[in-house]
Amino acid sequence: xxxxxxxxxxxxxxxxxxxxxxxxxxxxxxxxxxxxxxxxxxxxxxxxxxxxxxxxxxxxxxxxxxxxxxxxxxxxxxxxxxxxxxxxxxxxxxxxxxxxxxxxxxxxxxxxxxxxxxxxxxxxxxxxxxxxxxxxxxxxxxxxxxxxxxxxxxxxxxxxxxxxxxxxxxxxxxxxxxxxxxxxxxxxxxxxxxxxxxxxxxxxxxxxxxxxxxxxxxxxxxxxxxxxxxxxxxxxxxxxxxxxxxxxxxxxxxxxxxxxxxxxxxxxxxxxxxxxxxxxxxxxxxxxxxxxxxxxxxxxxxxxxxxxxxxxxxxxxxxxxxx
Amino acid sequence: xxxxxxxxxxxxxxxxxxxxxxxxxxxxxxxxxxxxxxxxxxxxxxxxxxxxxxxxxxxxxxxxxxxxxxxxxxxxxxxxxxxxxxxxxxxxxxxxxxxxxxxxxxxxxxxxxxxxxxxxxxxxxxxxxxxxxxxxxxxxxxxxxxxxxxxxxxxxxxxxxxxxxxxxxxxxxxxxxxxxxxxxxxxxxxxxxxxxxxxxxxxxxxxxxxxxxxxxxxxxxxxxxxxxxxxxxxxxxxxxxxxxxxxxxxxxxxxxxxxxxxxxxxxxxxxxxxxxxxxxxxxxxxxxxxxxxxxxxxxxxxxxxxxxxxxxxxxxxxxxxxxxxxxxxxxxxxxxxxxxxxxxxxxxxxxxxxxxxxxxxxxxxxxxxxxxxxxxxxxxxxxxxxxxxxxxxxxxxxxxxxxxxxxxxxxxxxxxxxxxxxxxxxxxxxxxxxxxxxxxxxxxxxxxxxxxxxxxxxxxxxxxxxxxxxxxxxxxxxxxxxxxxxxxxxxxxxxxxxxxxxxxxxxxxxxxxxxxxxxxxxxxxxx
Numbered sequence: 001x002x003x004x005x006x007x008x009x010x011x012x013x014x015x016x017x018x019x020x021x022x023x024x025x026x027x028x029x030x031x032x033x034x035x036x037x038x039x040x041x042x043x044x045x046x047x048x049x050x051x052x053x054x055x056x057x058x059x060x061x062x063x064x065x066x067x068x069x070x071x072x073x074x075x076x077x078x079x080x081x082x083x084x085x086x087x088x089x090x091x092x093x094x095x096x097x098x099x100x101x102x103x104x105x106x107x108x109x110x111x112x113x114x115x116x117x118x119x120x121x122x123x124x125x126x127x128x129x130x131x132x133x134x135x136x137x138x139x140x141x142x143x144x145x146x147x148x149x150x151x152x153x154x155x156x157x158x159x160x161x162x163x164x165x166x167x168x169x170x171x172x173x174x175x176x177x178x179x180x181x182x183x184x185x186x187x188x189x190x191x192x193x194x195x196x197x198x199x200x201x202x203x204x205x206x207x208x209x210x211x212x213x214x215x216x217x218x219x220x221x222x223x224x225x226x227x228x229x230x231x232x233x234x235x236x237x238x239x240x241x242x243x244x245x246x247x248x249x250x251x252x253x254x255x256x257x258x259x260x261x262x263x264x265x266x267x268x269x270x271x272x273x274x275x276x277x278x279x280x281x282x283x284x285x286x287x288x289x290x291x292x293x294x295x296x297x298x299x300x301x302x303x304x305x306x307x308x309x310x311x312x313x314x315x316x317x318x319x320x321x322x323x
Numbered sequence: 324x325x326x327x328x329x330x331x332x333x334x335x336x337x338x339x340x341x342x343x344x345x346x347x348x349x350x351x352x353x354x355x356x357x358x359x360x361x362x363x364x365x366x367x368x369x370x371x372x373x374x375x376x377x378x379x380x381x382x383x384x385x386x387x388x389x390x391x392x393x394x395x396x397x398x399x400x401x402x403x404x405x406x407x408x409x410x411x412x413x414x415x416x417x418x419x420x421x422x423x424x425x426x427x428x429x430x431x432x433x434x435x436x437x438x439x440x441x442x443x444x445x446x447x448x449x450x451x452x453x454x455x456x457x458x459x460x461x462x463x464x465x466x467x468x469x470x471x472x473x474x475x476x477x478x479x480x481x482x483x484x485x486x487x488x489x490x491x492x493x494x495x496x497x498x499x500x501x502x503x504x505x506x507x508x509x510x511x512x513x514x515x516x517x518x519x520x521x522x523x524x525x526x527x528x529x530x531x532x533x534x535x536x537x538x539x540x541x542x543x544x545x546x547x548x549x550x551x552x553x554x555x556x557x558x559x560x561x562x563x564x565x566x567x568x569x570x571x572x573x574x575x576x577x578x579x580x581x582x583x584x585x586x587x588x589x590x591x592x593x594x595x596x597x598x599x600x601x602x603x604x605x606x607x608x609x610x611x612x613x614x615x616x617x618x619x620x621x622x623x624x625x626x627x628x629x630x631x632x633x634x635x636x637x638x639x640x641x642x643x644x645x646x647x648x649x650x651x652x653x654x655x656x657x658x659x660x661x662x663x664x665x666x667x668x669x670x671x672x673x674x675x676x677x678x679x680x681x682x683x684x685x686x687x688x689x690x691x692x693x694x695x696x697x698x699x700x701x702x703x704x705x706x707x708x709x710x711x712x713x714x715x716x717x718x719x720x721x722x723x724x725x726x727x728x729x730x731x732x733x734x735x736x737x738x739x740x741x742x743x744x745x746x747x748x749x750x751x752x753x754x755x756x757x758x759x760x761x762x763x764x765x766x767x768x769x770x771x772x773x774x775x776x777x778x779x780x781x782x783x784x785x786x787x788x789x790x791x792x793x794x795x796x797x798x799x800x801x802x803x804x805x806x807x808x809x810x811x812x813x814x815x816x817x818x819x820x821x822x823x824x825x826x827x828x829x830x831x832x833x834x835x836x837x838x839x840x841x842x843x844x845x846x847x848x849x850x
Contacts, residue, residue, distance in 0.1 A: 192700050193693040200690055203679035210638055210676055211691040211744065212662040271681030 023316050027263050027280045034287045042294050052172060056240070058286040059174045060085070060233040062279055064253060065260040066185045067226030069278045072261050073189075074222055075202040075270025076129035080118060081230040081257060083140030084111045085250030088234030090147040093155050093244035100159035104235050111231020112224050114140055119220030133223075137254070144246035152245040155238055164239030174236050181229065186275040195273075198222055202270025252303070256285050259310040267317050284309075330357035332394070333522045334379065334410060334491045339388030341374055348374040350546040351388070356491060356522040361513060363533040363554065364526045366543035367566055367624055367789065372526055375543065376493055379524075380412050381405035393490075410491040411484035419480055421469035426451035428468050429483050454482050458512045474505025481512055485521065492516060493524040498532060499625070510536055528625040529806065530559060530828070544568050559828035566623070567791050567824065590614055593783050594666075594752045599634045599644035606808040608644075610635065612752060612783035617774065619798030620787045621823045627807035628787045629671045632756045635785065636668040637661040648752060662691060667750035669741050671757050671787070673734070677741045680730030684722050685711045687729045687740050692747040714743035719769065735766030742770065746777075753777060754785040759793065771797060795820045803827060 038045040064081050071078045088107040095103040114136055121132040166173045189195040197218045200208045209215055230250070238244050262268060263284060264277030288309075289302040335355040341348045349371045356362050366372050377383040378390065381399025389396045392408060399405040402412075419428045426444075427434075429451045437443040451464040460478050468476055477497060484492055494513075498506045513536060516523050525537055533540060534554060542550040542565045550557070550565050592611040599608040608631050612618045620628045633639035635646055637656045646653045648664040658668070670676035679687055689696055689707050696707050711725050718739045722732055729740055738758060745753060755774065759767040774797060778784050788794045794801060801813045803826040811826035813819070 191702055191704075193697045193702060194700060196686060196690065196693055196702065199682060200679050200686070203681040204675075206676045207670075207679055208690075210636075210658050210668060210670055212659040213690065214659060267681075271679065 019316055019319050023267075023313075024265050024277075026316070027265065027277055027284055030263075031280055031284050031287070034284065034291060038287070038291055038294075042291065045294075048170075052170075054283075054286055054290060055175045056172050057290070058282050059178045060237050060250075061253060061256045061260060061285060062178050062282040063181050063229050063233045063236070064226075065257040065264075065278050065282045066181055066275070067229035068254075068257040069261045069264070069266050069273050069275065070185065070189070070198060070222050071129070071226045072258070072266050072268060073202045073270055073273035074198050074219060075205075075268075076122065076219070076222070077133065077258065077268075078118065078223060078226050079130065079133040079254045080114060080136035080140050081226065081233075082250030082253045083137050083144060084114050084227045084230035085234035085237065085253065086144035086246040087111060087114065087140055087147070088231035089238045089244040089249045090144045090246040092160075092235055092238050093153040094147060096155060096157055096160075100157050107235055108228055108231045111227045111234065113227075115224035115227025116220065118227065119223035122223065123216040123219035141246070148244060148246045150247070152243060152247075154243050156242060160239040161242070163236070164242065174240065177232075177236065181232070182275060182279055189273050189275060194218060194221065199271055199273060202272070204271075255303075255306060255310070256282075259306055259313070260285050262310060262313045262317070268314060269317070330359040330520070330522070332356070333358050333392070335391045336375070336378060336385070337389045337391060339375075339378055339385040339390070341378060341383060342386050347546050349378065349385070352543070352546070352548045353388075354541055354548065354551070356524060358490070358522055359517055359520045360538045361517055361523040361525050361536055363537035363540040364524055364543065365528070365530075365533060365540060365562070365566055370543040370566075371546040372543055373495070374546075376412065376495065376524070376526070379405070379491075380410055380493065409489045410493070411489045412493040412495065413477070413480050413484060413497060414495050419468055419476065419483070422467055424465050425455075425462060425468055425471070425479055426464040428479055429454060429464070431483070455479070458482055458515060459508070472502075472505065474501050474508060477501065477505070477509060478512060481509075481516075485516065485519075489521065491522045491524070493526075495526045496528070496625075497525075498527065498529065506532070528623050530562065530623075533562075534559065542566055560824060563623075563824045563828045567820075593649050594635070594785075595645075595647040596631075596635050597645050597647075599631060599646075600642050601630070601634070601640065601807075602642060604630050604639070604807055605634060605641070605644075606806070608634070608804065608807070608809050610785065610802055610809075612785060614751070614781045614783050615778050616800060617778050617784045617786055617798045619794035619801040619818075620785060620804060621791065621794050621801050621827075622804035623827060624789075626804040626827075628804055629756050630807070631804065632668065632754045632785060632787055633670075635661075635752075636666055636754055638668070662748060662750075665751035666754065667691070667745035667748050667752070668754040669738075669745055669756060669758050671760070673737055673741065673760075678729045678737050680728065682729060683726045684715070684720065684729055684732070684740055685725035688714060688725075688743045689747060691744050695748075710747050711743075714746060718743055718746075718773070733763075735762035738762050738770065739766065742773065750782065752783045752785070756787045757789050758786075760789055791820050791823060795823065 044050055068078060068081065088111045091110045092103050092107040095106045118133055118136055121127040122129050163173055168176060197208070197213045200211070200213055201215055201218060205215065234249060237249055260281030261278050264279070264281030265274040266272060266278060285306065288305055289299065292301050292305065293299060332355050335353070337353050338351045339349055339353070340351055352371065352375060354375070364372050364375070374383065378385050381402045381404050390399065391397070397408070399408070420431065423431070426447050430447055434442045435446040435450065448464050455462065455464065458478055458481070460475060462471060462475060468479060481492070497509060501509060510532065513523055513525070525533070527533055537554050539552060540550070540554050540557065540562065541548060542562065544566065590613045593614050594610070594612040596608070596610045599605050605627050608627065610618060610620070610631065620631055622628050630639050634641055634644065636658055637646070637653060637660055638658050641656065648666060651664065653660050653664050679690065685707070688711050692710070693702060696703055696710065715725065720739045720743065721736050729737055732740065742758070758774070759770050771793070774784060774786065786794060786797050795818060798818060801818050801823060802809055803811045803813070803823055805827055813822045
């Protein structure tokens, strides 16, 4: 088995290159194909209102996926993001009496607390990320329901109204917020020591420890950032819907976010973070859902398509990694 | 009692070769195991011991040569075939089911059953008690295995192997994680096996056990068999020199390049590691290094060389011991604190502990130095690129550019990247654990030259190598380790391969307990 002859070796190299290409750029190809399909078959797809709607709707997934990309870059996973959204939404409604700024701050702080708990469980106590964040996924949703006493609350506030549906030069404010987050995360990853540390940890944790990387601190910050972004997404969602519904907000969003990250070229095995790819991945998820809905397929069909896409993406990565 | 040398051949290999890619792991090795003998298999890392064991047990198929079992050429297509034929292997990690009872573990897969086909627990417990009693073990066989000590667990593993009527038992470093008392018990059990006519293969780095227990010894080096013979006919020194491949008579005392610089001897040590202790791993190891001095850590594999290196660097948990750099004790025992104090380490296992394969050459080089290359957490790309460019050209790192992924480089260039990583820290003490392992000759010479250069510039270097020659040629002082403890120190003109080997061998003899059992197998071997 050790003495493989050269001919199949060469073919493997070519398949590798193809897999590399798909893993790196497949998301853009998929996006283009989907846009082309919609331009031809979906009425009113190219209208400004629709385009704006697609961008607004992708914002929560995009913001969460950016945080998730950091977590996955460390070879981790965060399943609790949807519950953090719910907590932030419930807290926002609860504290709105103190004014919108304080309410938003407390909501984000509440999310950050969940992130710190995730990070400490994982970095300090060595709990596997999937287990720690699964516990917070369940417990966090419960906490949100307790906070909101299980009720849907209508949220009326002029400031939140502006955040949710205001526009600057025709561009929705929430889209601008998502763009700012994307730029900040891109800067973190490419230019800061923190960004270097997080991919180093994902690439080889033992080597990182020996190279003096503050592994625990970095991991705690990564999970906290991811939760802060999820809380922000919760605020945006609440503002946009003018309602806080902790039993439904953010349900299964972790799946969309993870899919967006993986499809965007960030390997689940860690060691790399793709920001633009992640955004494209989020948009791909959004367009798939929009396409299915506009062709009268139920939203639940989206979930099945999503499941297939994530399986395909992970399969491609696996093939690539094993070569 | 059977006579050991007179036992009939049970299992053996004839002219076996095994190749992995371009590496010849076994090169025409022959071995014959006899009934009722304990056969030691020794050799340094990469000598081919584990490959040979895997050929014997059906894990690997030999490329050339034959496996002979009970006078017939056999092919064990799978490990299960070898087991079914009566060959069993006991690894250092006990591979039983910790949650099941001792009795269940003993009879797993061949439990006594009653008429309904269910396990006959009463029968099984009685049998288990009997089997264990033969090895002098008296435990409640209904208790879960994990509640027992590691030594007893190992004994259960052995009892299981033998209760299944095995003729050959292969033990791979069976005592490496046992307490001294448990080691005694294990050695007694091996004696029982010998009396029962089982052929035992005993793989160990502990010469003491080899000389005390074994009847014959086979030495492997670089995939070849270099010696087989009765243990009584070989001295410890001879055995060590054969393992290391350095004939005693051939060894000229090699003067090192740095001996002449007596000024370094006058300076105060910059590194002072005192009483480093960790149960089963390190026993009051102390190492000093002066600026400009290269201190070699020598010893066989498993002697505690790498553990000492890691302990100095704060990467090995310790029960006791202190490390001081320039008079300031390191606190916290973390690599991060060590780096801040002026220490740097190149770890032994380049792939597992050194490189970050997904990152670029540039990111790998600056990883440890990022705090110095950044302000307020933002990396200065200008100073980073300057450092990377300087080190890549100084060390002649062959890569398509600083953006190439390190995982794609050759072993020698990966090692240079790691050297660059520690050099950008400007360390005062550099700890190098086998820095030239598995790299090509050219890169090796470059790295050796660099080490002496760095020492000449006043850096203190702790050097470990899997090649004794390299340590002796490169070091001013050598600390010799055995079983996690310092057994001697060679300085100046005393530094020689001969001296190191004598220390390893003599120390083994001195620390031997005066045991009558020891003399017996030797005596038998002479008949």
